[in-house]
Amino acid sequence: MDAEGKFDAIVVGAGPAGTTAALTMARGGMKVALLERGEYPGAKNVFGGVLYRWPLEEIIPKFWETAPLERQIVDHRFMVMSKDSGLLLSFKVDGRGKAPYNGYTAIRAKFDKWYASKAEEAGVTLATSAVVDDIIMKDGKVVGVRAGPGIENELYADLVIAADGVNSGLAVRAGLREPPSPDQVALGVKEVVELPAEAIEARFNLRKGEGTRMETMGCTHGKMGGGFVYTNANSLSVGVVILLSHLMELKMKPYELLDEFKAHPSIEPFIEGGKAKEYSAHLIPEAGYKGVPRLYRDGMMIAGDAAYLCSYPEGTNLAMASGMLAGKAALHAKKNNDFSAKTLSVYHEMMNESYVIKEMKRKDSSHTAMLNNPRIFGLYPDLINEILADVLHVNGETKTAKHKRAKSKFRDKVGLLRALRDAYSTRGMAP
């Protein structure tokens, strides 16, 4: 803050993107205000979810020693489900003595609060219950934000970083982005189900403290989306994600999809006897690289979900990585005492070189293909399950006859060339 009480930078949103940007700038000596509309950071936030070690480790070395984390992910599961059966693939690594791990499950209400406290330790001024309504413009330049009526609610700074998440009103008001359209976002609905740690470890075949992340497909009535189960210390995070435009077509309530998922014979035994603790919902950017807007203008940058930088289930890592680069660009601007679009364009340049944009481009290659391909989320999962059910069922009919039937089913319903084309066009979906 200078003599007139002005901050160098205002960051809106204390999620992974905003907190990282604020922390980066404060460490570089800038005076930063971090404004969060929730009662505490995380109060409005929802994810699956898994936090990845990268890039958090670069920001807070050995974060796993102090951060509120749930379980270390050693088991990655993928399930292809039909209405009443499921094919499960588990990739399990030996986690013994291998800490630090690549990913940890987390509870956002705890993690985001802890992470923002690290920014405060670095000198960031955090204000919670601070709802930003608008940006303040002067001569075509963003000069501050408004958090309520009257000048007492105006706050000025050389720079505003909007890290206000997927619905980002601020990016829209700054003319950097349009409001989302229904095929640019997915809706996730989630329940936290409490279970004793021992039950979780027994059901998922885990050692103490180890965790599973499970992604499923085939539970969204052929629409683009899927389900998930993540193991926390004493609870499971269970949810369904579906592209919003597809949910509109389906005309089902999102919680009906979640209820179906929870009742599925391949899922129900995991959660049986558990106690529901919370129900939540949140949008997820699904726009791919095509949807990524211009990231800066005079006096302003955007990062994380606000800039649609999400490649589900990766999101918090991309948010942190973009927040870090926005912070670095801000320090560069501060050094030159110039916060014009021209100077801030280094953000764009650094982003283009980063994993974030490369991952968004990869995601893009498959998005359109999947949007318009009803086979991926319905026909294939059903067919795989149908064929397995037939082949694995022993009833006196020869295996040869069953294999033949499987082949002709596949040929009639899909065809080899089409299957190859689908496989190629959805390669961006691969983990």
Add this chain to the structure above:
Amino acid sequence: MKIEERLFLDRFNVDDKNHLVVDTSKCLECANKPCTTVCPVDDYNWDNGKLIISYEGCVECGACEVVCPFDKIKVTYPPAGKGVSFRFG
């Protein structure tokens, strides 16, 4: 599980002002009324030719605003400290 039971799990500090700003002038024309199906907490209900809007259970996801084909919904954020506060999230 019923939606009422689900919402009972969540922590709300309900504001006395509705933060969902809806102009219902196009609802009769709106064929599928997507706000009534996508909302994860059933805050929109079509009843006797009228859109009935509640806001108490709103988890502030913003889906209703995105799906309204006539752009008639604006989800403003509840003021300081109000609305949902996730304990897990």
